[in-house]
Amino acid sequence: MTSPYRVLRSDREDPTVLRRELRRRTFPNPGLAERVRAILQRVETKGDQALVELTAELDRIALTPSELCRTEAPEPPAAPVRKTLRWSLGNVRRFARASRPRDWRMRNREGAWVGERFLPLDRIGVYVPGGTAPLISTAIMTIPFAREAGVREIVAVSPPPIHPVLYYALRIAGATEVYAVGGAQAVAALAYGTESIRPVDKIFGPGNAYVVEAKRQLFGLVAIDLLPGPSEVAVVADEGARAEFVAADLLAQAEHGSSSRILLLTPSAKMLEMVLSRIEEEIETLPRRSMVESVLRDNALFVLTRSLEEALDLVGEFAPEHLSLAVRHPRSAAKRVRHCGAIYLGDYSAVAAGDFLAGPSHTLPTGGSARAFDGLRMDHFFHRTSLVEYTRSAIARVEPKIALFAEIEGLAAHGRSASVRVAGRGRHKENGPFLRGRPPSAKVR
Template structure:
């Protein structure tokens, strides 16, 4: 990995992949076809892109039973425990509706209401992501969403990966459909004969999924357009080079555009980690992907002081941040921008990816400066409650009417004065 000083430039930002003109046109065409032809379009695109002919888009109970037969009891128990950890964490995020009453009789409040329906997209093809199922479905359930629909592209066998189906069943998903890509997003947004439209779509996907989510946003809500994964490690001489290298590579193997960064005031540690990354790359199964990622987006920043290292992290605003320093927890309060913070030697990033409980759907590309991990609030909406008493109205009506006329809105003012005259 290349080693540079902080003064040589600080960034984890990669150009946002907004797709080519041709890709955007393909996505718009797919959406229109699904709008106009429903299930017929979904089946045609599934045959075209996934090379599978389907007569039934919905996953059947027999397919789920078959999935359980393919997954060991040990893995099933791990999935169950992970789901419980995720549920327990997100239950602590729940908010309550509230009402206050003032002395003059004014009643103000906020009503919390779960969304009616959510569609969860789970990437498929050659990979399987049971963790993505749990991280998107469980917070929606905790929020109180009644209808949760899952979509995922089928493999060549015509069904979904066994681990994904087991995770969906354990999470309590009732409706699962074997459809992926932009056509799945269109179906969730606008509905077909088989799939009812939803209010919000969450979950990651390829460029066509991302473009489709952009296209339907406004007709439905979406979670975010997530970029490639990234990790930053804040470390000093107490950290171990082999462990840091392993953590950096855990993100690099995701994608050739993933970003792995070490920030340290220790030149000795920087050099040791750089050598260790090259050593571990040699035996990594996804070496070609990780090596390209490290070559293009891997960097070690050497700072003069710990304070400068922390400031560098805040400028980076990484998706994942590991603090591997002496008295690591004391540094957490100084971190202003990070999607998830992993504290201490035993809090390797995959702990959060799979098992600890906090959500692994995190802001990327520096957006941790202003956004948060996927959470229960994302599946609820808030309504304001306003009830003025006669006393409160009489006390404030003249002020309200004047404010309305300040903005040139005479009908607003008259709406107030009509009541005062009565």
């Protein structure tokens, strides 16, 4: 079959070469890293002045320090827009509440109480991309998780000028502060703090290569959610899939940007031909046609596999951000895939539904990082603390074992800290378990 796009047949390719191509690793660009490092240093040393200068240099927008912070009441958009935003917001909040981490406890083998406590972070920052495509959905898909977690201070940053609907979405989602600053300088301001912006404990949200690199470099000074890069989709389609649906998902992902990645895996030559034909028809009608054509030409791969099982195996090598399973038995197929950010099951689960309003956050791992990382989730907005509570009788049961560990590791004071509790006279009252109000789990033998 002839096509202007890259088409491979797994039965004609070296399996090792094909898997190596699909299995990706993202490495920082040295030149970009240096430019970002310089931006971070400017913000660290010059604060608001650096934000104003960099906004003028990079965004071509003149702002004063007092104009960085947006405090005016948002102008409500048209009723249909408000209704749609509220619908999405409701789905995300319900999903967030259902996935909230819960304190728990259990008794260990010697009878001590152990468990975990989850408390919301105090102050977080959320980067929301703006510019030519203000990602209103990112505001809805990130900030409500923090709000439902109980985070008290939610700082949103977005490049100026902030789109009116985006500003409205930021506020109704729960942002307590909004600043008109973007790029690596915005991430630096959240991490270091400036005269106008107090530093945060953790930074969330997607962004361009500069934003992602800034998050990478600032990790450790401040907590980071993940490093999401260019958007990507993989579709596994069998002979019974709807070619127009498959083509629509591929085209939708391609319009995210010139660096988007597209992958189709199918064991059906007829399906592959139908999808390619449909793409050629639909691409003519898209407003972002030139960008989509560039993505399909440079960053798309169409693979004809020997079987559906091989397609599901290969998609795990690709570890996509989004995976659409357009197959007869999508739930069974999903069990065969280990590595991906989000799975869309069946013909009618449009990836765009997950982008805009389904409920789970659309901030997902990219560039093959789904092999080890997962997408934004509720417990990212909590600080986890482990809890340990021993009684005298419990510590006495394991004091010899603690002494043995201490002897092997050469830490005499460690062993003495347990033996002194067994030999000494202290409060002998047995306390009840911590985290009262929640039923204890069964004892672990």
